[in-house]
Amino acid sequence: MPADKSTTPPLPFIPFTRPHFDEATIEAVSEVLRSGWVTSGPKLAEFEAALSAYFGGRPVRCFANGTATMKIALQVADIGPGDEVITTPISWVATSNVILGVGATPVFVDIDPVTRNIDLNKVAAAITPKTRAIMPVYLAGLPVNMDQLYALAKQFNLRVIEDAAQAFGSTWKNQKIGSFGDLVSFSFQANKNLSTVEGGCLVLNNIEEAQLAEKFRLQGLTRTGMDGMDVTVLGGKDNLTDLNAVIGLHQLKHLPAFQARRTALARQYFAAIPQAMKDANIEHLALELAVENFTESNWHMFQVVLPLDQLNVSRAQVMTELKELGIGTGVHYPCITTFALYQERGYAVAATPIAERIGRAILTLPLFPGMADDDVSRIAKALAGVLKNHLKP
The missing domain is CATH 3.90.1150.10 (Aspartate Aminotransferase, domain 1)
Structure with a gap:
């Protein structure tokens, strides 16, 4: 006898994405809440150290979101009014918005129809005396040809700011994206492969760049001693909290x-x-x-x-x-x-x-x-x- 369709339960809805947080992660968040230290503190330091180890020892600093990581990467690279940054027109609009936000000009180069990433073969024709950087995006986690990218950067003396928001865990010739290159930006937003609910990190070249990034993420502040402080650059409020960081630590294990x-x-x-x-x-x-x-x-x-x-x-x-x-x-x-x-x-x-x-x-x-x-x-x-x-x- 055929099933009565009127009583057949509907199939469960499949969202296009869903983050996974296990009970251990939920308990770890509870512990942070109970500790009384919920903003940037020891868990953030632990998370940054774990990320640095993941990327082969390169300096890493975390931020409130992936947009902030790109903005601060541009600031660290001293890119601003009068400068041009070559990027792709297929990305979340934050990629180009941050370029506008620091006063620079996005220059869009068309994409490769197969990879849907920026077509590196067309980049050279878009370079002008005002070009300061290339900002590729790794759509859906697929990197561009990294050898070709950095050859272009070297040829034209350009910085590379990798919008690797979607590429945490991706590789190039068995090397983790972020473990090599110039400035590499990742997002930890809720739908990313590694999520802190909201957040992101920037992989930098040296401790001097990391210290500058720290200034930009918290109002340009530099502390001197117990009660001394100074502000030397125009920063914002882009720090990641310990609540987010402890989620990231557990996500990294999975x-x-x-x-x-x-x-x-x-x-x-x-x-x-x-x-x-x-x-x-x-x-x-x-x-x-x-x-x-x-x-x-x-x-x-x-x-x-x-x-x-x-x-x-x-x-x-x-x-x-x-x-x-x-x-x-x-x-x-x-x-x-x-x-x-x-x-x-x-x-x-x-x-x-x-x-x-x-x-x-x-x-x-x-x-x-x-x-x-x-x-x-x-x-x-x-x-x-x-x-x-x-x-x-």
């Missing part, structure tokens, strides 16, 4: 397991999506799956690019229909030059056509360690079904 699970889920996606498209007889639709590089990416996100020219539906409608099927999705990211703030400053969408096309059609699917194996096939089948229902005749 990172290898988190990474292994993300990689396993990504492998399943690479098998499940083509199979679902084939089963739905729509394998001719190209979803532009990410680079299948399991040794370098940390698989922060899994993304497809919708073939909107072959569909009679918008991305928003696809997302709505997937949500109705119990599947959450995200958009990472629209092309920055489509935003009014940048249009008003004279940036032309036409200057970065690949970024505009992908930013209009990219879709982020669920990927987080707590997902079940069956979730991947369910998501792939649901996506294929929605696309099949909206094929152009």
Whole structure:
């Protein structure tokens, strides 16, 4: 006898991401609250030391969020009014906003359609006498070609500020991103592979840069003795609390397991999506799956690019229909030059056509360690079904 569909419970909702905090982490947060020292203190120092060890002994300083880490990296590099910084138009808008925030000018270079990162082959043509730095972004955790990046920087005498917000745990030729290079910025926001709920860290080159970063994160303050203090630079209020730091310490212990699970889920996606498209007889639709590089990416996100020219539906409608099927999705990211703030400053969408096309059609699917194996096939089948229902005749 067939099941009564009216009494069949709905499948659980799958968000596009979900952080994982175990009971030990929750208890550690409680201990910090009981200690009475909840702002920046001993747990922050312990977390910074653990991060420094993770990055091979390089100096690390933590901040209230990943935006602050990039802003302070620019300040440490003495970048300001009159300077230009080359970056990508496919990123969270914070990447370019911090450049504007220090008075410099973002210069957008179009992306590689395969990696969806900045196209390093086009960077040299964008360099002018005002160019001071390159700020690449490692979309979804996939690094750029680091050899090529630093060769460019050396050739043109430029600083590199790596927006590695999504790349904690990623590698280049078996070296951890952040364990080498120039200034490297990470985010620990709630959806990142390692989360402190909110927060971030900056990996620096030497203790002098680290001390300067400390000044910038707390009003430019320098303490001298028990009661003496001075302010030598214009800083802000960007310190990370011990509450956040103790979460990070526990997340760091789980990172290898988190990474292994993300990689396993990504492998399943690479098998499940083509199979679902084939089963739905729509394998001719190209979803532009990410680079299948399991040794370098940390698989922060899994993304497809919708073939909107072959569909009679918008991305928003696809997302709505997937949500109705119990599947959450995200958009990472629209092309920055489509935003009014940048249009008003004279940036032309036409200057970065690949970024505009992908930013209009990219879709982020669920990927987080707590997902079940069956979730991947369910998501792939649901996506294929929605696309099949909206094929152009």
